[in-house]
Amino acid sequence: MTNLVVTNLNKRFGGLHVLKDVNFEINGPELIGLIGPNGAGKTTVTNILDGAIKPNSGTVYLNGQRIDQLQPYQVARAGLGRTFQVTRSFRRMSVLDNLFVPALALNRGNSRAEIEEKAMEVLEFLTMAHLRNEYARALSGGQQKLLELGRLLMLDPEVIILDEPFAGVHPQLMKVIYSYIERVNDAGTAIILISHQMDSIFTLCRRLLVLNYGDLIADGVPDDVKRDPAVIEAYLGVEEEDTGAGKGGRAQP
């Protein structure tokens, strides 16, 4: 069973203490929301978990293996993948080739035909099979997000972190992303969902972590977290301006 253990994570950028002794554990295929105001440290946690940056102190173990000092490709091999708040597809490659990259990088010995079969399954699921030969740069913003989700599926990860997957996505594509999250989770993958869209968080997640300027101020079931005075004061009780972009506000789907 998937076991992710984050212990006393600290991160400083110069004089800014961005993560302060953050501790949490994931056991099994949980679907967890990671929420908090802009600048709370959510993406920084993600960057540390996937190996993109190193913490100043603290450890991360995935299934007993220490991963906080590994490179991102090693972390992906260990079973943890993430999407980016700003999508990062290979813009000059076709959609299908974008899905080949992670599968080839992992080098699990699958044949080209096997990889292509899986890639087509992934594209069908994402309702993007008809786009397989398009350049990634020709896709809409929402479709680029779906492509990133597809690249994650190619890795068969045990834990995935989705950093604002709904930001800038139109309602039809949101439905596809919702169903992606539910299906991947049902199939046994633990998911950490970062979003400012509280409707999505409360619909999908069965546990919430709340970060407030580096402090993890709550970790529990949504009904308890919703009523937690510290969370209401720090985040949920504050009506921010609705930017419609999902970042910087509690934008609705």
Ligand SMILES: Nc1ncnc2c1ncn2[C@@H]1O[C@H](COP(=O)(O)OP(=O)(O)OP(=O)(O)O)[C@@H](O)[C@H]1O
């Ligand atoms: N590479 C960096 N160098 C300096 N400061 C950084 C760096 N990355 C993040 N920060 C700062 O760390 C803090 C936490 O940023 P982070 O991106 O983790 O927040 P977030 O919770 O993801 O916010 P948002 O909801 O806006 O995406 C912010 O004050 C940010 O400016």
Ligand SMILES: [Mg+2]
């Ligand atoms: Mg962020």
